[in-house]
Amino acid sequence: MKIKTKPKNPSAWSQLLFVERNIARVFIGLLLLYFFGQLFIHFVYSFMGGQGFNAESLRVFLEAVDIVWRKHLGGFFTVLNVLLFIFLLYCYKQAWKFRMQLKLYPPPSDLEAQPKPIKKDPKVMQHWRDIVLRANTGQQEKMRSAIIEADALVDHHLKNIGLEGEHMGDRLKQIRAFQVKSLDNLWKAHRLRNDIAHTPGYKVTARQAERALVAYRDFLKEMKAF
Amino acid sequence: MPDFGNLLFSMSPQSLLGGFLNAIGVFLEYTWWLILFGIIFTQARNAFLVWRQETWQAKMKWVVLEMKIPRLIETSPRRMDQFFQHLHTLRNEADHLDEKYPDGEIPQRYMFEMASFEGQTHFYMRVPVKQRNMIEAAFLGYYPDVELIEIEDYMDKLPQNITDLERRGLDIWCTEFYLNKHPALPIKTYKVFESPDEQHQFDPMSSFLEVMGKIKQGEYLGMQILVEPLHRNYAQRFDPVIEELREPKYGKEKMGAGEFTFQPMMMKSPGETETLKQIEENLAKPLFVLVVRVAYMAPKPTFYDGLARRGLRGAFNQYSSADLNYFKDNVKNGTKPGFWDFPYVYPEQRRRIRKQRNLKLYLGRGFGTHDNLPEIILYSHWLAFNLNLEKSIISSEGLASLFHPPTQMVLTAPHTERSESRKVGPSSGLPIYGDESALEKFLPKES
Numbered sequence: 001m002k003i004k005t006k007p008k009n010p011s012a013w014s015q016l017l018f019v020e021r022n023i024a025r026v027f028i029g030l031l032l033l034y035f036f037g038q039l040f041i042h043f044v045y046s047f048m049g050g051q052g053f054n055a056e057s058l059r060v061f062l063e064a065v066d067i068v069w070r071k072h073l074g075g076f077f078t079v080l081n082v083l084l085f086i087f088l089l090y091c092y093k094q095a096w097k098f099r100m101q102l103k104l105y106p107p108p109s110d111l112e113a114q115p116k117p118i119k120k121d122p123k124v125m126q127h128w129r130d131i132v133l134r135a136n137t138g139q140q141e142k143m144r145s146a147i148i149e150a151d152a153l154v155d156h157h158l159k160n161i162g163l164e165g166e167h168m169g170d171r172l173k174q175i176r177a178f179q180v181k182s183l184d185n186l187w188k189a190h191r192l193r194n195d196i197a198h199t200p201g202y203k204v205t206a207r208q209a210e211r212a213l214v215a216y217r218d219f220l221k222e223m224k225a226f
Numbered sequence: 227m228p229d230f231g232n233l234l235f236s237m238s239p240q241s242l243l244g245g246f247l248n249a250i251g252v253f254l255e256y257t258w259w260l261i262l263f264g265i266i267f268t269q270a271r272n273a274f275l276v277w278r279q280e281t282w283q284a285k286m287k288w289v290v291l292e293m294k295i296p297r298l299i300e301t302s303p304r305r306m307d308q309f310f311q312h313l314h315t316l317r318n319e320a321d322h323l324d325e326k327y328p329d330g331e332i333p334q335r336y337m338f339e340m341a342s343f344e345g346q347t348h349f350y351m352r353v354p355v356k357q358r359n360m361i362e363a364a365f366l367g368y369y370p371d372v373e374l375i376e377i378e379d380y381m382d383k384l385p386q387n388i389t390d391l392e393r394r395g396l397d398i399w400c401t402e403f404y405l406n407k408h409p410a411l412p413i414k415t416y417k418v419f420e421s422p423d424e425q426h427q428f429d430p431m432s433s434f435l436e437v438m439g440k441i442k443q444g445e446y447l448g449m450q451i452l453v454e455p456l457h458r459n460y461a462q463r464f465d466p467v468i469e470e471l472r473e474p475k476y477g478k479e480k481m482g483a484g485e486f487t488f489q490p491m492m493m494k495s496p497g498e499t500e501t502l503k504q505i506e507e508n509l510a511k512p513l514f515v516l517v518v519r520v521a522y523m524a525p526k527p528t529f530y531d532g533l534a535r536r537g538l539r540g541a542f543n544q545y546s547s548a549d550l551n552y553f554k555d556n557v558k559n560g561t562k563p564g565f566w567d568f569p570y571v572y573p574e575q576r577r578r579i580r581k582q583r584n585l586k587l588y589l590g591r592g593f594g595t596h597d598n599l600p601e602i603i604l605y606s607h608w609l610a611f612n613l614n615l616e617k618s619i620i621s622s623e624g625l626a627s628l629f630h631p632p633t634q635m636v637l638t639a640p641h642t643e644r645s646e647s648r649k650v651g652p653s654s655g656l657p658i659y660g661d662e663s664a665l666e667k668f669l670p671k672e673s
Contacts, residue, residue, distance in 0.1 A: 074259050091276075
């Protein structure tokens with residue numbers, strides 16, 4: 001069903017407060033009083049001063065009306081306009097604080113929880129190199145120990161950031177996937193490490209080991225460990 | 227007397243066009259200061275009001291309350307309707323000069339929100355600190371089993387701007403839903419979903435919960451319902467609408483012959499009568515301004531806004547009806563403008579700006595709509611103006627259908643964190659003002 005009638009909006013005048021309407025009435029009333037009062041004075045001065053109603057007196061009267069309208073009222077309003085314009089600029093200046101700050105490339109916000117940067121330690125790099133070299137041998141035991149050591153390295157850094165918990169899993173749970181991109185893969189790697197640590201005779205393929213180490217490396221890089 | 231000739235245009239005043247333009251020139255020469263005063267005065271007043279009102283809003287202190295849903299709510303959304311009617315009486319308005327101009331007082335807004343973090347849905351309300359007690363009292367009066375817990379604002383955990391989004395590798399889809407037909411028309415309300423027969427009862431909330439539960443790891447889907455109570459007399463604006471619908475309609479062909487011709491009156495169809503009844507019922511309830519804003523954030527590899535867009539559109543479609551109103555997502559303010567949209571240049575940059583504006587509005591829970599020029603200037607970027615933001619008008623009944631704690635028809639277990647135990651009041655007669663020693667003075671004295 002189609003409705004054509006639009007809702008009837010009340011006029012802007014009736015939306016004003018009672019006091020506002022009265023102020024506006026008094027303002028307009030005073031202006032009209034001044035204008036018509038002047039008109040009356042000049043009417044008396046022009047036509048009732050003994051010269052009567054003729055072309056000359058009419059000219060004098062119209063000239064006076066012109067001056068009252070353009071010079072007196074016009075001058076008053078021009079001054080008012082200038083003052084109001086300055087006030088307008090001032091209001092914009094004050095309101096400018098509240099503008100929605102839209103930039104194409106804004107700086108990151110203060111609220112963004114940045115992981116606390118760790119002091120870059122040359123030993124970490126050395127340690128990591130050892131781990132990678134050990135994994136590169138391709139021997140089963142060495143790959144396993146490399147993964148476990150890489151895990152310990154990451155855990156060490158989680159502690160350094162200030163995360164608390166009994167196990168590494170507890171510490172990882174405090175990080176949100178929202179904040180750290182490589183968290184998902186890190187969990188997988190951590191699970192692999194748990195399998196290695198808890199299952200006797202667990203065999204790791206070279207592919208698994210590589211994936212796990214890449215996950216640890218990405219995480220450490222994102223945490224700016226090296 | 228001034229010389230009336232050639233004031234603005236060097237055209238002969240004797241010619242028709244010249245005379246006409248000359249007349250305009252003379253008119254402007256005598257009244258330009260009055261016209262300019264009208265323009266500058268309204269603009270200065272608007273700018274001043276916007277400045278003061280923004281200050282008023284910035285001073286506002288808020289509290290976010292989480293609603294912990296119990297295992298079972300054996301009540302209908304009718305209770306939420308009562309709650310919103312209660313809320314409507316808290317409406318404030320500037321009714322003195324000092325409240326309107328220096329303070330910049332505006333009607334209070336309230337926010338009701340649903341947010342799904344990685345599939346777990348939470349219900350929130352955000353109310354001013356000063357009115358918290360009143361609103362808690364009103365809410366707990368109708369939902370005694372729901373727990374209201376003060377929490378930190380969860381918006382602080384979300385990315386605050388597009389750089390944050392990119393750093394976390396996320397993308398966003400965000401827009402608002404609005405009522406697309408005449409504001410007097412209601413939506414389909416909870417009365418339609420209720421039935422004495424248990425087989426035919428259902429709750430529209432279940433659909434929202436299911437969509438929000440489908441969010442995967444690292445994703446976020448949130449919906450906020452911003453309401454502002456309207457004046458009690460607001461419904462009077464729709465009187466002409468009801469008048470139009472009540473008017474009898476006449477057929478086109480004349481009947482009869484000679485002097486006795488007449489236009490036959492058309493009977494109203496049952497549907498038309500029903501619509502009129504629904505409109506009148508709708509306008510009898512307290513009315514609110516409504517803005518529904520929806521945000522979906524997901525990591526770029528798994529980002530699929532269809533889930534949010536189409537899924538929520540489907541959920542909102544439950545309230546739509548062919549003869550009544552329906553919700554529509556605001557594509558014009560969506561985060562996917564192309565080169566075919568005004569101003570036709572820089573589509574990528576415009577997307578960035580739109581994403582940011584919608585994200586900021588979502589985080590700040592602002593209406594973002596404009597009533598005057600300063601609001602357009604303050605809330606716009608030259609690549610994306612806020613001219614297309616929509617707000618709608620809804621009654622408390624529609625609002626209660628849109629947002630209420632899920633009833634027992636909804637399967638909440640997999641999607642929400644519930645409060646487990648049932649609340650029971652203390653047994654009566656317990657001393658509530660102080661300990662036992664306080665009672666001693668009421669006891670008969672031992673002599």
